[in-house]
Amino acid sequence: MNEMIEKIISRHAIRKFQDRQIEEEVLEQILQAGLYAPSAGNNQRGTIVVCQNKEINLELGKLNHCVMFKGRSRKAVSNTVSADQPSILDDPAITDAFYGAPTVLTIFTRPGVYSHDDAAMIAENMWLAAHFLGVGACYIGRAEETFSSEYGQKIQKEWGVPEGLVPVCHVLLGYREGPEPHAKSRKDGRIIRV
Numbered sequence: 314m315n316e317m318i319e320k321i322i323s324r325h326a327i328r329k330f331q332d333r334q335i336e337e338e339v340l341e342q343i344l345q346a347g348l349y350a351p352s353a354g355n356n357q358r359g360t361i362v363v364c365q366n367k368e369i370n371l372e373l374g375k376l377n378h379c380v381m382f383k384g385r386s387r388k389a390v391s392n393t394v395s396a397d398q399p400s401i402l403d404d405p406a407i408t409d410a411f412y413g414a415p416t417v418l419t420i421f422t423r424p425g426v427y428s429h430d431d432a433a434m435i436a437e438n439m440w441l442a443a444h445f446l447g448v449g450a451c452y453i454g455r456a457e458e459t460f461s462s463e464y465g466q467k468i469q470k471e472w473g474v475p476e477g478l479v480p481v482c483h484v485l486l487g488y489r490e491g492p493e494p495h496a497k498s499r500k501d502g503r504i505i506r507v
């Protein structure tokens with residue numbers, strides 16, 4: 314199999330992070346991969362905010378966790394996501410939906426057709442780039458709801474995010490704590506050849 318495809322297949326969602334911050338030159342390469350993601354009509358409207366402030370990331374991670382369980386019983390959303398790298402759906406003791414990642418990226422876009430697709434393209438490019446560089450990463454949803462809180466609005470203002478941009482998702486970055494997760498099998502029947 315092609316070496317790059319083998320790499321893509323060996324990517325995992327990482328949720329256990331070391332405290333150690335990622336190096337600036339490593340982060341820079343991951344961000345470049347994000348900027349070179351495709352965008353609908355070459356709009357290039359996705360904007361990436363890098364936050365390495367522990368307190369802010371923890372506060373936003375807790376808010377993101379609350380959004381996930383708001384108005385839903387834990388049982389209704391509980392699931393087995395990963396035994397090796399448990400998610401907030403697996404472990405009720407985890408209350409930080411950013412899992413203590415030392416770097417949290419938030420992807421903002423200008424609302425419009427394809428804005429979520431654009432953000433997801435950026436996120437996936439950066440997730441793969443991180444993996445290629447030996448950095449653990451995870452995609453996190455619910456950014457818009459997280460930032461619609463009073464605290465989120467305040468932080469967004471402090472960050473100087475241009476007016477009209479909306480947060481879509483996050484990418485967590487950090488060095489993995491513990492062994493590489495086991496590969497997850499993929500469901501059968503998801504390719505239809507016609």
Ligand SMILES: Cc1cc2nc3c(=O)[nH]c(=O)nc-3n(C[C@H](O)[C@H](O)[C@H](O)COP(=O)(O)O)c2cc1C
Nearest residue numbers: 324325326327328394400401451452453454455497
């Ligand atoms: C759209 C999307 C949203 C996701 N949201 C979360 C999330 O909020 N929290 C989380 O821990 N993982 C999240 N993930 C990661 C998935 O749980 C993970 O990709 C999935 O369990 C498959 O595992 P793998 O990435 O290791 O193959 C998300 C992934 C995608 C594509």
